[in-house]
Amino acid sequence: MQDEERQTAVTSHRGRTAGTWLLSVLLFLGLSAGGFAALSVVFNGPPPRFDSRLVQPEALAFILFFLLIYFVSDGLRLYFVLRAIGARVNIREIFPLVFINIFFSNVTPLATGGGFAQVWYLQKNGVPVGASAAATSIRTILAMLAIFFAAPAFQYLHPDASTSEIARITMQSLSGIGVLYLIAFILVLRRPYWIAALIGTLLSFACRLGLIAEERSGRWIATVRREAVEFANGFSKFARGSRKSAVAAVISTLVFLGVLFSFPALLLELLDYDVSWMTVIGTMSIVTFLMYFAPTPGGAGFAELAFAGFMASQMAPADLLPIVFAWRFLVIYLGMAIGMVLSVFFLRPSTKTRTRTRTRTR
Template identity: 40%
Template structure:
C-alpha cells in the first residue's frame, strides 16, 4: 500500500520570526532579575557546577527524554501501530523544538504527525496517537491544578494566582471538554470541513474535482482517527497502563528539575510543594499565546518561587530550569530536524 507523504504546512519566515520572538521573550525575565544579582552570579553557578549536581542532572535528563519517547511509543502500540523504539527519540527533540517556536505549542504535534506519516502511519492514526499522548498528560495536569490553586496556602496567598485561578479552572474545563467533543462528535468536524470546502468551491478558490478529492481524504482520515482513538480504549491493558505510567514518569521528571537546582544551591527542598508549584506553572503555560510560553513561563515561575529563594538564586533557578527542560532539547532538536527534513521519504 502506498502512502502519499504530506509536506509541512509551515512558512519559513514565520517559523524564523517565532524563533526570534521566543529568544527575546525568554531573555526578558532573567535580564530583569539580573539587575538584583549584585555580582553573585559566579558564586551561584559554581555551586551548581559540581560533579554530583551534573551527574544528577544528566540522570534526570535521561529519565525525562526516555519517558517522553516511551509515552508516545506505548500509545502507538495500543493503537496497533508498531514502530521501533529508536524512531521515537528524534520525535522527542523535534517536538521540543517546534513546540517552543510556535504559539501555544501547536507546531510540535503537526511535525510529529508528519514524521510518523513518513514512517508509514496514516495521518488519521498518527493524529490520534499524538492527540492521545497530549490528552493523557493534559488530564494529569488539568484535573489537579484547580484544586492545588485553592488548596495550597503558598498559592492561595499569592494575589496573582488567586485572581486568575477561577479563570484558569474554566479554561481547563473547556480544554478537556474539547477533547471529549473530538472523541464523541467527530461528525461535526467532518461536516464543518465539508462546508468549508464547499465555500471554497463556490468562491472559485478550488474546482469541483479538487473539492471532491479533498472531501474524500478528509472523511477517510477522520474515520481513521476515530477508529484509532477508540482502539486505544479497547487495546490490551499492558500498553495502556505503560502509556499512563510513562506519562506520569515524564511529568514527575519534568517537575523535578527545580528541586534538583534548589538542592544544588543549598536550599531545603520541600519536594511535594515543588511538584505542586510546577504542575500549576505548566498548567498556566498551556494558555500562554507566546511561542513556547516564553516570557510568561519565566514570569510565572518567578512569582511562584519568589518566597522560596532569594532574588539571585531565583535567576539561576529560572535559567537552569528553562535550559534543562527546553533550551537543551531545542539545541539537540535543530540538527535532528535538519537531518529529518533532508532525508527522502
Template identity: 35%
Template sequence: MKGQNQNFIDKYFNLKNSFLYFGLFLFISVVSLYYINKIYSEGSNLDVFLRFPVKIIISIFLLLFFYFIFDGLRLYFVLKTLKADISFWNIYKLVFINIFISNITPLATGGGFAQVYFLQKKGVPLGKSSAAVLIRTLLSAMMLFLSVPFILFRNQAMLNLLPGNYMYIYLAIFLSLYFLVFYLLIFKLRLIMKYIYKLFYFLKKRHLLSKKRFRKIILYIFKHLELFSEDLAFFIQGKKIFVFLSLIFTIIFLLAEFSFTFLILKGLGYSISFYQIITMQILVVFIMYFAPTPGAAGIAEGGYSLLFARFVAKKDLFPLLFYWRFFSKYIGIFIGIFDFFYLIIRGGIKDEE
C-alpha cells in the same frame, strides 16, 4: 500524497518561517531573563552551578538523559496500543523535533503537526499518527488540569498569584472542551462530518472550490476522520499493558520534568519538599498552556519567578529560573534544531535500523 506532503511541509515547516519564529522565541526569552535578573535577582551569577555538589550535577545530567527517553516512551506505547509498527529510535528522534517546533509556535501548536508529518514519512497512516499524538497530549494535559483544582483547594493563597478572578471557570471550560472534542470524535463522528460537508458545500456553492476539488477534499477528510475516530476508540479498548505503560510513562515524564527544579534547589542549598515543587510547577505549566507566545516565552519565566520568589532568596532566583529552562527546554530545543533541519534537508526520515 507526495504533493500533499510537500505542500504541508512548505506551509508549516518553511525554513524562513522557522528561523523567524525561533528568533522571536529567543528574543522574548532573553528579554524576560534579562528583566528578571536585573530587577529581582540582585546581580546573581550563573557560575553557581559549578559549585553544586558533584552528586547533584551528575543527578541532573542523568535526569536529562532519562527525561528525553521517558518523553519518547509515552508516545511509543500509545502507538503500540494502536498497533503502529515503528521503532523506538525513530520515535526518540521525534522527541527533539516536537520540543523544538512546540517552542517556536504559539500555543505549542506546531509540535504535534511535525510529529504527525514525520510519522507518516515512516509509514504510520495519517489517522493513526494523528490519534497517537492527540492521545499523548490529552493524557498529559488531563493529568495536569485535573490536578489544578485539588492544588488550589489545598492552597487557597495561590489563587491570588494566578491571573484573573475566574480561574475555576476557565479551568472548567477548558476541561469541558477537551472532553467534548474527545466525545464527539468517538461517539458523534457523523455529526462532525455533517458540518464539515456543509462548510465545504457552502464554499463550493460560492464558487470558492471546484466540484472536483470539493469531492477530493471531502473524501480525504472523511476517510481519515473515520480512521482517526476508530484509533481513538481502539486505544481505549486496546491491549491493557500498553495502555497502562502509556499512562505510567506520562506520569514518569511529568515527574522527571518537575524534578529539575528539585535538584537545582538542592544544589542551591534549599530543602523544599518535592510535593510543594510539584504543585507549583503544575500551576506554571497550566499557565503556560494558555500562553500565546512561542514556547510560552516570557509567560513561563514570569509565572515561575512569581511562584518561587516566595521560597528562595533574590540572589538565587535567576540561577534557579535559568537552569530550569536550560535543562527542561533549551537543551532539547537546540538538539531539535539540528535534528529538524537535518531531516528537512534530507526530505524526511529514512530508516536507520
C-alpha cells in the same frame, strides 16, 4: 522550461520556509531575553550570579539522571500510544522525535508545529498519516488531562501554597478553566457531533455577519465535523487496543510530568534549600497549565514571568534568575538545540526525492 520554473519555485519555497523558521527561532530567543530582562526589573533583585554548586560532580550526576528519565519517558509515552492503536514502529526511531518535537513546539505559537513535525517524521518511518495524527493527539491529550486535573486539585488541597496575591487569584481562576476543559473533553469523546454542531452554528453566524465567506464556512464546518469524529474514534481505539500498552503510555506520561515538574525542586535542593518537593511539583503543574495558553512561541517570556510569580517566594532574590535560567535550559533550551540539529538530518528530503526532482528538471 516548465520544469526549470517548477524547480525554481521549489527552491524559492524552501528558502522562504527556512527564513520563516529562522525568524521563529529569533523571535523565541528575543522573547526569552525579554522575559529575563522583565524579571530583573519586576523583582529588582541583585545581578544574577553563577553558583558553582550546580556543576559539582554529584550535582551533575543528579541532573543527568533526571534528564535521562525526562527524555526517555517522553519518547516512551508516544511509543506506547502508537502500540496501543496498532501502529508498529521501532523504538529507536522514536527518540530523535523527542528532540524534534521539542524544537518545533517551542518555535511555533501554542506548540502548533510540534504535531505537524511528528506526523511528518512518523510518516517517513512508515506510520500512516491517520495513525500518526491520532497517536500524537492522544499523547498530547494524556498530558493535558493530567495537568488540567493536577492544577485545580493542587489549588484546592493547598490554597495558600503561594504567598503572592496575584498568583493565588490566578490559581483559583484556573480551577474553573480546568473543569470546563475536562467537561469539553468528555463531550468531544461521548458526543462529538454536539461540539461539531456548536462550532458549525458559530461559523454559520459569522458567515451571516459577513466575517467569513460562505464557501469557507462550509469547508470549515465539514472539517470540524470530520476531525471531531476522528478524534473520538482515535481515543476509543486507544482505549480498546492493547491494555498493557495503554497503561504503559499513561504511566510514562505521569513519570514524564513528574520529572518535568521536579526540576526546580532538584535545583533548589542542590543549592541547599529546604524544599517541599510536593509543593514545588504542584506549583509547577500550575505554571505548565498557564503555558498552554501562552500565545508566544514556547511560552517564551511568559514562562519566565509565570515561574517567578509562583516560585519567587521559595528562594532568595539572588537565586531567582539563575534558577529560572537553569530550569529553562534543562527542560527547553537543551532539547531545542539537539532538536534543531536532528531536524536538519532527519527531516531533510530523502535521496530518492532529490533524485526525482533533478530528473524532472532535465
